[in-house]
Amino acid sequence: MTWFKLTGLWLLRQREIGLAIFIVAITAVVGSIDRGFLTAGNWNDILVRSAPTAIVACGVMLVILTGEIDISVGSLMAMLAAILGVMISEHHRNVGVAIGVSVTLLIGLLMGAFTGLLVTVGRVPSIIVTLGLLTALRGFTILMMGGTNIDGLPIGLTSLAKQGILGLPLGVWTAAMVIIATAVLITWTPLGRRLYALGSSRHSARLTGLSERKLKLFAFTYTGFLTALATVVDVPRLPKIESGIGSDFELLVVTCVVVGGVSIAGGRGRLVGVILAVVLMTMIRPVLTFLDIGEAGEKWTKAIQGMFIMLAIIGDNLIARRAKRGFRA
Amino acid sequence: MKPWQAFSRFRWWHEAAIAVMLAGLLVVAGWLMPTFLKLESQLLLSRQLWELAIVTLGMTLIVITGGIDLSVGSTMGLCAVVFGICFSATGSVALACTASLIAGVACGALNGVLISKFQLHPLIITLATFAAFRGIAEGISQGAAYSKFGAAFGQVARGSFGGIPYAGFLFAGLAVAIGVFLARTAHGRFIYAMGHNETAARFAGVAVDRYKFWLYTLSGFLAGLSTIIYVSRFDTARADAGKGLELDAITAVVVGGTSIFGGRGNIIGSVLGLLLIHETRLFVSRYWQIDELRSIVIGILLIVSVLLYRGLERKNRD
Numbered sequence: 001m002t003w004f005k006l007t008g009l010w011l012l013r014q015r016e017i018g019l020a021i022f023i024v025a026i027t028a029v030v031g032s033i034d035r036g037f038l039t040a041g042n043w044n045d046i047l048v049r050s051a052p053t054a055i056v057a058c059g060v061m062l063v064i065l066t067g068e069i070d071i072s073v074g075s076l077m078a079m080l081a082a083i084l085g086v087m088i089s090e091h092h093r094n095v096g097v098a099i100g101v102s103v104t105l106l107i108g109l110l111m112g113a114f115t116g117l118l119v120t121v122g123r124v125p126s127i128i129v130t131l132g133l134l135t136a137l138r139g140f141t142i143l144m145m146g147g148t149n150i151d152g153l154p155i156g157l158t159s160l161a162k163q164g165i166l167g168l169p170l171g172v173w174t175a176a177m178v179i180i181a182t183a184v185l186i187t188w189t190p191l192g193r194r195l196y197a198l199g200s201s202r203h204s205a206r207l208t209g210l211s212e213r214k215l216k217l218f219a220f221t222y223t224g225f226l227t228a229l230a231t232v233v234d235v236p237r238l239p240k241i242e243s244g245i246g247s248d249f250e251l252l253v254v255t256c257v258v259v260g261g262v263s264i265a266g267g268r269g270r271l272v273g274v275i276l277a278v279v280l281m282t283m284i285r286p287v288l289t290f291l292d293i294g295e296a297g298e299k300w301t302k303a304i305q306g307m308f309i310m311l312a313i314i315g316d317n318l319i320a321r322r323a324k325r326g327f328r329a
Numbered sequence: 330m331k332p333w334q335a336f337s338r339f340r341w342w343h344e345a346a347i348a349v350m351l352a353g354l355l356v357v358a359g360w361l362m363p364t365f366l367k368l369e370s371q372l373l374l375s376r377q378l379w380e381l382a383i384v385t386l387g388m389t390l391i392v393i394t395g396g397i398d399l400s401v402g403s404t405m406g407l408c409a410v411v412f413g414i415c416f417s418a419t420g421s422v423a424l425a426c427t428a429s430l431i432a433g434v435a436c437g438a439l440n441g442v443l444i445s446k447f448q449l450h451p452l453i454i455t456l457a458t459f460a461a462f463r464g465i466a467e468g469i470s471q472g473a474a475y476s477k478f479g480a481a482f483g484q485v486a487r488g489s490f491g492g493i494p495y496a497g498f499l500f501a502g503l504a505v506a507i508g509v510f511l512a513r514t515a516h517g518r519f520i521y522a523m524g525h526n527e528t529a530a531r532f533a534g535v536a537v538d539r540y541k542f543w544l545y546t547l548s549g550f551l552a553g554l555s556t557i558i559y560v561s562r563f564d565t566a567r568a569d570a571g572k573g574l575e576l577d578a579i580t581a582v583v584v585g586g587t588s589i590f591g592g593r594g595n596i597i598g599s600v601l602g603l604l605l606i607h608e609t610r611l612f613v614s615r616y617w618q619i620d621e622l623r624s625i626v627i628g629i630l631l632i633v634s635v636l637l638y639r640g641l642e643r644k645n646r647d
Contacts, residue, residue, distance in 0.1 A: 299472065
């Protein structure tokens, strides 16, 4: 009884191990039902689909570590995709891939900085700012695209995004680099450690002389830049650019960060957990397909997502309570 | 008493400011589009408002406690699907309405239990249920749309008495009841106390958890109620009912002067905020004939109003 409880709590606390066991178990079960799930092609597909989520999750994780939240990334991605499409499509401006990509990255960076400034200097709660941007940017995208889709992206970019380098698409390479860079940033640099410090206690961070504004501004700007990066490497993979790109993406990203063990109150969580959660969340759809539930199953994806967030936060909460009781005893 | 003291003691500055903005908007709109101010067309177009208005009342109370309910739109989606399924199973509109209300209460109660029992932040709990409720609605309905509820049921949203839609009377009744509850009863004052300082309220003996549970349940109930009006208006029940409604409701509350950190605000402000965003949307979409402008305007209005409010606050403190 007690050991059972203790093991459960330990697994909840070691979120990475729990998630890894879960992923392996699901793979084993689904793989034994349908061998097709174990093929390289399927896993390649899962990796490609998880790449943009992983890239943006690295940014949103930093935002949540500082105790804020960003739910505007999906709409931002749609806007950036439209801008990118208009600039590089041969049916539109056709200004060249290099210019188009750099301008998109710059706009993403600036939008992130803008969000950060509203939160830090404007002192508007991040949930309000990003909720407002969520609708405003989506509306702006629909307005800009005027009900049409954009196609005719340069072959060079689309083939890089689809076939890629050494058999792996551009998105997977980029995701790997972003993950390594973010891991180095939050583990070994003073900036990264300060983000943790700020999240675990704003008061102590201020007494230590850390600038809350600069740190939060950095987290939001980084997220904006990564959203642009994810757009650039993932969107050319799609047959055409629609205004509906990235809807519910923000929810998926926040789910991954929270399920990955990052405390929503800030200051606690590791990148490995977040990346495993991204893989787990991306697996939901292929699992439903391979279990042959078909169309009916796909409609449940969102419900399963919501359930995962709820389990994660309730689990976190139980641990926190247990820890508190432990201190008192 | 010196004159500037009377000035600073006047407690309705925010409401007065919104009323002036509303009047200004109406004057400009009436000048650009003479048909805009016609009473009949305004009453006719007010049909688009009532679902949002009813949900906003519950949202006001929750924001005053320092919480937030992001799940109201999704709750409406789930209620609409429950309504449709119940109607196609039994053929009775009354039963379907009851089922919709029960579903709303259940959704709200789930939020309430999770928030009060587990001491979790409402933001993240309702973000989870925001996904979960919509997901369940999509899952059980499988994208199906239910319709043909009969002409009599259509009158719930379309019918009117003396030119004013029935839903308008319902909203007025609810607004007065909740306004009096908030301003004139001890329970209402406790809600403000919770928003000001939850720990202090707890030490003062306020049953904070119980209030939270009931407020989120009320919010769910109101979502169920407005689903009935929504379904009646479109004569269709689908999983996408009320999509994005949470944003409009939060915007109305915040524009109406309720502090997003809790402890300040009232129903009159929310009603004025509601009218302001309703008229803004009507004007924008009728004058420029572009529907997407509505969401852009609402998003910007939300951010700018909080920004201004925070700016004023800082000036007062200095």
